[in-house]
Amino acid sequence: MLAKIHITLKKDVLDPQGKVIANSLSNLGFEGIQSVRQGKYIEIMLDGNDKNTATNKLNEMCEKLLANLVIEDYSVEID
Amino acid sequence: MLAKIHITLKKDVLDPQGKVIANSLSNLGFEGIQSVRQGKYIEIMLDGNDKNTATNKLNEMCEKLLANLVIEDYSVEID
Amino acid sequence: MKSHVIVFPGSNCDRDVAVAIKNISGSTPDMVWHKNTSIQESDLIVVPGGFSYGDYLRCGAIASTSPVINEVINKAKAGVPVIGICNGFQILIETSLLDGALIRNKTLSFICKDVYIKPENSSSIFTEYNSVAKMPIAHNEGNYFASDDTLKKIKDHDQIAFKYCDADGLVNEESNPNGSLDNIAGILNDRKNVLGLMPHPERAAEITLGSDQGKNIFEGVLR
Amino acid sequence: MDWSYNIEKSLVESHGLKIDEFDSIVQGLGREPNLTELGIFSAMWNEHCSYKSSKYWLKKLPTSGDRVVQGPGENAGVIDIDDGDVAVFKMESHNHPSYIEPYQGAATGVGGILRDVFTMGARPIANLNALRFGDSTHPKTKHLLTGVVEGIGGYGNCIGIPTVGGEVNFHSSYNGNILVNAMTVGIAKKDKIFYSAAAGIGNPVVYVGSKTGRDGIHGATMASAEFDDDSEDKKPTVQVGDPFTEKLLLEACLELMKEKAIIAIQDMGAAGLTSSSIEMASKGNVGLEIDLTKVPMRASNMTAYELMLSESQERMLMVLEPGKEDMARNIFKKWDLEFEIIGRVTDTKNLVLNMHGKEEACIPINILVEDAPEYQREYTVRDPAAEYHLDKASLNNKTIIDDLVKMISHPNLCSRRWIWEQYDHMVMTDTLVRPGSDAAVVRVHGTNKAIALSTDCSPTYCKHNSFEGGKHAVVETWRNLIASGAEPIAITDCMNFGNPEKPEIMGEFVECIRGMTEACSVLSYPVVSGNVSLYNETNGEGIYPTPAIGGVGLIKDIKKIKTLALKELNSKIYTIGKNEGHIGNTQFLSIILNKEIGSTPTINLSEELKNGRFILELVNQDLILSSHDIGEGGLLVAVAEMAMSGEIGASINTNDHTYFFSEDQSRYLIEVSPNNEGKINQMALDSNIAIELIGETIKDDLIITDIGQISVQNLKLKSESWFPNFTK
């Protein structure tokens, strides 16, 4: 099973990277960019095929290790 | 328009982060993890509402800046 | 003897390398702001270390789109010696002047310490005066990676400039600080006038700092 | 008592204000404050900004001296280091934020202290840190340690200022309250120092740096509150550090400082725009009028309250010479930074805030500052712990080598290499002595002089005798500077304590200050800056008293630098200072016998001064090869450190546990080449200095006659493996 995890910064948290990327995209001549936010994308290949169990397990992984819940949100999806 | 960009390491490129995450997950007692790959997830808020033009523009952003095509693949999607 | 040091927002070894060049060659390099689009006649262009644009997105990626970069590429193609040190190496990689990629250290941590490197290629102006040399590294992303094809190409063309080794010059797993493929610490372009390396020769250019063996990398150009 | 105000009582309480404090706000204003004003009072009157519990005592510290250019009261202290150069330095805590989010908490701690230093016109040249974590067996310790170290490195490495030293301890008293203290040292010209007093009625007030978001609103209030079990759920918006922007801000500020344009400058630290604007106005005895609509904002619909209390990082406030606005704007634009004129200096002595044409606040500055509460809190002083004597019969000399190995492998004494290798400690190419010696030594760029830096404190010493512990913290830095060949000049401090409303905790504070005062006076080693962090408690459990000290010394000629590494074979090793066998409250007891017991060693300050001066005299006459102070762990640990650092062995005369592991004070080890022995012994005799030959240097092994031996390589392996193994 392939699990796809998105980790993004919470809404009001500063994203220094996003800010710099937005600036350099405009410097490169791209117009109409309102904002850029950078997050992480993690793919995990898992044994088994029970999506429910896997989802629980993946949520737990996010809480325990993958996401920093003080500043980040996460979402889990399984192909 | 909200554009979502995924940047992932090409298949044969080493991913030290993914490897360490996989190890730490097993150390935490999670079983059945075959592999972990870490990539980037970028959200760009764009003016306008023409998806086609936007997609072209976003592809160009990826080629020019957001992805390093020597080691990374990218995909673009618009909500 | 005229040299140039490129300065990006976030460069932080620009002064260090300028001081080293001044001490070695006697003449002070010109500092070139990244927004400049031309560089005067030059005997050496240095892309210094640091954290250009905070290393955000990917180390070196944003700097590699700076206005000055086209001029660096032009000069490099015209045969002017160019050295990229640490973040400068990452930038040159992002411009495609040099092959391969620099990914996260296998330890996943920043590493600042002395290492030993030895020249692999002996014919380039950067490597001709070198033997095993002690100098510091200080980076997060110095793990050199290249596809099999690319690796074969740089080997076939004698483009590996330096490899990490131990004090006796032995290249082995223990002396590889960051997981680099084949212990690669620095590479050259095909023409051998562009060098990128992760170790900081400018931090080893004065015996008071612990080593002056970094000077040798500049000798061939600055002499 | 009845609540007779219109404003909700709970609102006042949730702003950390006591009822009598609120009464005096109402009295001062002649009315009830609105929400924005309440927020401002709350920020200004909390412990972190007002020093209300500590001010009275801090005034007792010696703060003047021949070389003091600026003592406490400005953003950082300033000392004269000759030739028109000054060193500018300060230490600051970021304890609570680092506990909640170790990476960002530590990173923004570094960012904050850097701004304190470059605000004054100095280019930062070195960072240090003083860290305390809970017991290594506590489940959070590993996460906090790795996060904090990564955060400090993440910020310092990126901005390109070397992190050259620090200290770290583990003790269960920090299980719920870690300490992250960061110190920055910068260099400026004596006639180009910038201060924070606003002046010139009508002059523009300018905001520069990053935009303001909803980061860390109420951070300062949080920093003054005890934790309880829900603190982690409260999760205020944590500040995220942006070292790249700070680098731009540093370069832009230094560039503007070359012009005659800045009248006053103040970084926005704790309580952001509130404390910076009020401090500038108060120091200049003027008023400020600010149009909050002009403040560059990152988030939409921000309120006056949020704008005033946001702790977004990488921002500064300045008062400019009129007419210099455009020139200044161009500099900040060049560096891609925000630049806005947000207000002007007024003669009203009020802080007036407008937004969208509406007055959001009007507060007389003096009510906020001079009328801020100040307490002489009750305190009780505990009796110092009683002496402890070893039962010598129970110890066998044959275990001394094993005990040494256990000690140098213990988290509190082992090598910190794992930490400092994550810090760029060499950037700027002036680090002459890297981490791992007694003090770090950083050259003043382009000269042959250098400054030596060390941070220290022994919390167990402070806990069991706060007076001697306070003395010790100061003296330990002094000794480290001396051992490096530096003339100690001045210190900064970071006073980390528990809840000052508890008389025993307040007593610890008072006694530490008293000890520091005595040490600083006798050693002519004044305090020029500092910081206080109180309420470091979780569920009523306070930390050990931790007055972290950062010492700065001057080395006039870099040829005189000394390190602790053994240098040559066949040289002699001597101790300087009396070996009296004080074993109470030592690392030996705690690590080997698992006992925290006994009295803190006492320091005879005149002895201290005499021995230190003697070492400096030996250094000046080029009579010694290396030197090291004998600190925690005692003599044998100190010898082992010299051996490991120099990768040279030593053969030491036999003796017992008490001799090898006691922590008598005012002692040093020196390595001497045989042809200087006679001279040194004579000098010691003449100056009445205790000196004792204890052994000599040899190849490869550390040998204790008749007791045993171990190879230096093996010692090193043991000493360097604890951190990597623990954090794996």
Ligand SMILES: Nc1ncnc2c1ncn2[C@@H]1O[C@H](COP(=O)(O)OP(=O)(O)O)[C@@H](O)[C@H]1O
């Ligand atoms: N947190 C830290 N960051 C950087 N260097 C550190 C840190 N902790 C300790 N060090 C370095 O390790 C060495 C030993 O520290 P310490 O045991 O406190 O020395 P001492 O007992 O002589 O004061 C010093 O060089 C010190 O600067």
Ligand SMILES: [Mg+2]
């Ligand atoms: Mg010491």
